[in-house]
Amino acid sequence: MKSSPHVIVVGAGVIGAASAHYLTQAGARVTLIDQGDIGSGTSSRCDGNVLAIDKDPGFDSQMATVSQQLLHELAQELPYFEYRRPGSYLVCDNADEVEMAREWVRQQQAEGLPFAYLDYEAIHRHLPHLAEDVPGGLYCGSDSTLNPLLYTQRLAQSARDRSADLRPHQPVGDIGIEGGAAKGVRLASGEWVPGDAVVVAAGIWTPALLEPLGIRVPIRPRKGHLLVSGKGPLFGDAKVMEFGYLMSKFGRERVAPPDAMQYGVALVYEPTASHNFLLGSSREFVGWDTSSNPKVVQSIARRAMRFYPGMKDATIIRSYAGLRPWTPDHFPIVSEVDGVPGLWIAAGHEGDGIGLAAVTGRLIADLVLGGSPCIDPGPLRWNRFTEEGGMDHG
Amino acid sequence: MAKDAPSHEDDAVIVCRCEALTWGDVKQAMEAFQPTSLRQLKSVTRWGMGICQGRVCRPMMAATTVEDQTEAAFRLVVRPPFKPVAMNILGHEGEKV
Ligand SMILES: Cc1cc2nc3c(=O)[nH]c(=O)nc-3n(C[C@H](O)[C@H](O)[C@H](O)COP(=O)(O)OP(=O)(O)OC[C@H]3O[C@@H](n4cnc5c(N)ncnc54)[C@H](O)[C@@H]3O)c2cc1C
Ligand code: FES
Numbered sequence: 001m002k003s004s005p006h007v008i009v010v011g012a013g014v015i016g017a018a019s020a021h022y023l024t025q026a027g028a029r030v031t032l033i034d035q036g037d038i039g040s041g042t043s044s045r046c047d048g049n050v051l052a053i054d055k056d057p058g059f060d061s062q063m064a065t066v067s068q069q070l071l072h073e074l075a076q077e078l079p080y081f082e083y084r085r086p087g088s089y090l091v092c093d094n095a096d097e098v099e100m101a102r103e104w105v106r107q108q109q110a111e112g113l114p115f116a117y118l119d120y121e122a123i124h125r126h127l128p129h130l131a132e133d134v135p136g137g138l139y140c141g142s143d144s145t146l147n148p149l150l151y152t153q154r155l156a157q158s159a160r161d162r163s164a165d166l167r168p169h170q171p172v173g174d175i176g177i178e179g180g181a182a183k184g185v186r187l188a189s190g191e192w193v194p195g196d197a198v199v200v201a202a203g204i205w206t207p208a209l210l211e212p213l214g215i216r217v218p219i220r221p222r223k224g225h226l227l228v229s230g231k232g233p234l235f236g237d238a239k240v241m242e243f244g245y246l247m248s249k250f251g252r253e254r255v256a257p258p259d260a261m262q263y264g265v266a267l268v269y270e271p272t273a274s275h276n277f278l279l280g281s282s283r284e285f286v287g288w289d290t291s292s293n294p295k296v297v298q299s300i301a302r303r304a305m306r307f308y309p310g311m312k313d314a315t316i317i318r319s320y321a322g323l324r325p326w327t328p329d330h331f332p333i334v335s336e337v338d339g340v341p342g343l344w345i346a347a348g349h350e351g352d353g354i355g356l357a358a359v360t361g362r363l364i365a366d367l368v369l370g371g372s373p374c375i376d377p378g379p380l381r382w383n384r385f386t387e388e389g390g391m392d393h394g
Numbered sequence: 395m396a397k398d399a400p401s402h403e404d405d406a407v408i409v410c411r412c413e414a415l416t417w418g419d420v421k422q423a424m425e426a427f428q429p430t431s432l433r434q435l436k437s438v439t440r441w442g443m444g445i446c447q448g449r450v451c452r453p454m455m456a457a458t459t460v461e462d463q464t465e466a467a468f469r470l471v472v473r474p475p476f477k478p479v480a481m482n483i484l485g486h487e488g489e490k491v
Contacts, residue, residue, distance in 0.1 A: 036431075037429065037430050037431045037433060037434040038430075038434060039434065039437060040431075040433065040434070044433075044437055079426075149437035149438065150437070150438060153427050153434075153437065153438050157426065157427060168430045169430060228443075230445045230478055231444075231445070274413075274440065274443075297484065298484060298485060301481050301484045301485040302485040304481070305481060305482070305485055311481050312480070312481055312482035312485075313480060313481070313482070314480070314481050315445075315478045315479065315480055315481070316478065316479055316480075316481060316484055317444075317445050317447065317478045318447060
């Protein structure tokens with residue numbers, strides 16, 4: 001590859017923007033293209049949690065931890081994006097979950113990660129607003145949070161400051177292959193944009209861009225709802241989630257009300273820098289519809305009040321939904337496509353794209369420009385899926 | 395020329411009451427991010443994200459010079475539950491009491 005190659009990044013969500021940031025930092029010339037505005041896809045319909053607390057010990061948590069470190073550096077480098085590092089909590093609903101939470105903490109501590117189990121007294125000391133019957137929980141000290149809208153804009157802005165060409169409102173029609181290699185993209189307007197490499201960072205739209213080339217990747221939209229409170233008293237400064245949704249990792253059944261089970265609702269409480277809080281979350285495969293379903297909204301509100309009875313008087317001012325780019329093993333794809341030199345995929349981050357943007361962008365820059373990769377890219381290869389299905393969590 | 399060169403007073407005008415956002419804040423964001431739609435401007439300034447959900451400030455924001463002021467860019471602003479609602483009501487709507 002040339003010393004200063006021209007890399008076309010398709011999709012200016014958090015993943016494309018982070019890729020553009022690291023590529024330009026490493027000296028590449030970048031064109032960052034989006035069909036809408038910068039950050040108009042899933043990256044503006046989500047929370048800003050940067051989590052290690054729910055990652056499996058091993059590669060999963062290593063990737064998350066490297067991303068947390070890179071993000072910490074980005075926060076010094078880029079203008080403010082409401083980055084904070086308050087840690088995060090998982091709270092248990094029942095005795096079965098307490099037992100599994102202890103096991104989870106044991107595994108994570110063995111990996112040297114900053115986890116602590118909190119018994120009844122400790123969890124209520126840390127989180128005084130919790131319902132009295134919450135039996136225990138755990139804490140992860142390295143977890144951080146940010147404003148995902150601002151973060152995406154800051155990354156794109158940083159790339160632009162290093163002369164990246166930002167092309168919003170330009171749908172990419174086709175990826176151009178010549179002599180078996182990726183040579184550029186054709187915009188819907190007809191314009192041909194030539195490049196030395198093409199990175200497809202189009203989130204849930206990635207399969208549609210690759211399909212015409214006969215390349216199939218199993219990324220599917222998995223809907224999630226969020227509720228936004230009005231400004232008012234907060235219920236603590238750190239983010240709190242329920243342990244329940246990790247139960248499948250232990251082959252145990254989660255015990256929760258039918259509506260929560262039906263819509264995949266689990267408590268996520270996230271205080272923001274704007275003195276309000278967000279409540280999540282739901283997980284559903286219901287196609288491409290991003291409208292807000294009142295039944296799901298209600299279920300999220302109920303689940304939140306189970307853990308925080310004092311929220312009954314809090315005000316919800318709106319709700320919205322986004323589509324997570326799901327993959328069968330819940331790892332993203334960050335990889336060149338075999339047999340098509342110059343064609344790269346960076347997509348499929350499901351519920352972790354904000355948190356994993358830094359490590360993904362850095363890895364793309366390493367791989368595309370031929371540097372040594374910041375993490376082992378093996379588990380993220382595009383063709384690792386032999387069939388759809390498999391582990392389904394995260 | 396006074397019209398083309400806004401004074402410091404103009405900058406101090408609150409354009410979004412709920413989020414305590416001034417015209418100066420908006421101008422700064424326009425310069426830093428060069429947004430191409432009101433939606434993108436919203437994501438960097440929080441205009442329209444307050445308790446009134448933009449009912450008060452939307453006309454004011456239409457005075458900005460972003461390109462995309464289409465119906466769609468506005469439609470994204472108001473989202474259910476449309477009116478602020480207390481969580482205990484939201485959580486028990488549709489149930490017999
Ligand atoms: C409710 C909810 C809560 C979440 N909470 C968190 C969280 O707390 N922490 C976390 O880490 N993650 C969270 N996520 C997940 C996170 O939002 C996603 O993983 C992430 O935003 C994906 O980023 P992306 O850049 O891959 O996709 P997107 O942001 O969707 O970007 C893809 C871009 O590609 C563009 N595009 C598509 N097709 C074309 C084309 N043909 N031509 C040009 N451009 C095109 C789109 O317009 C879009 O802007 C959450 C998701 C949801 C839904
Ligand atoms: S005045 Fe802007 S949201 Fe209410």
